[in-house]
Amino acid sequence: MKREDEMTTRERILFMLKRQGTLTAREITAELGLTGMAIRRHLTSLEQEGLIEVHEARATAGRPSSVYHLTGLGDNFFPKSYPSLTLELLEELSESAGSGVVDTLFESRRDKLLRNGLPQMEGQDLAGRVEELARIQNNNGYMADASQEDDGTYVITELNCPIVQVASVYKQACRCELELFRSLLKADVERTECYADGGKKCTYQIREASGN
Secondary structure: OOOOHHHOOOHHHHHHHHHHEEEEEEHHHHHHHOHHHHHHHHHHHHOOOOOOOEEOOOOOOOOOOEEEEEEEHOOOOOOOOOHHHHHHHHHHHHHHHHHHHHHHHHHHHHHHHHHHHHHOOOOHHHHHHHHHHHHHHHHHOOOOOEEEEEOOOEEEEOOOOOHHHHHHHHOOHHHHHHHHHHHHHHHHEEEEEOOOHOOOOOOEEEEEOOOO
């Protein structure tokens, strides 16, 4: 993490909110010594990016004031050791119990996601299932989007992978996700680009199952 005197203004705002929880624009302006207009420009940008949120807080007297706080995405700006810890635990598990146990873990995760997702697919055609899957993945932090090409092929694009550090080492994660998509969509699904393999995103080509 940078020293505070090395941070940009937006980074200092995030740091202040992390340290103090909630702040008003006036409090941020006073601490940073910039104009109110400049601070509000940064706050608007951070809010549009989903890094901070604003809500009204009623004071003991007078009008409510707008206070800002970090979102979950904004909190991820700060270093965390979750991925490295997960990798260490999986390595220990693999060494002590064998790689098959790690396979079973990823497969159990796939099966749980399948059980949770199947009810949301009921009664929908392929287009609806694709849209629903993109929504599920987007809610899980994958920044997913669904589209359809001129030839009728559906495409799901994921611009983020919350488990990319793990998936880069344990390819079972990517294999299980592909299997999950095929089961949820009841379709032919091909991954054409993979974040964990060095791609800029994960891309899935989706077509009606052969024989349908």
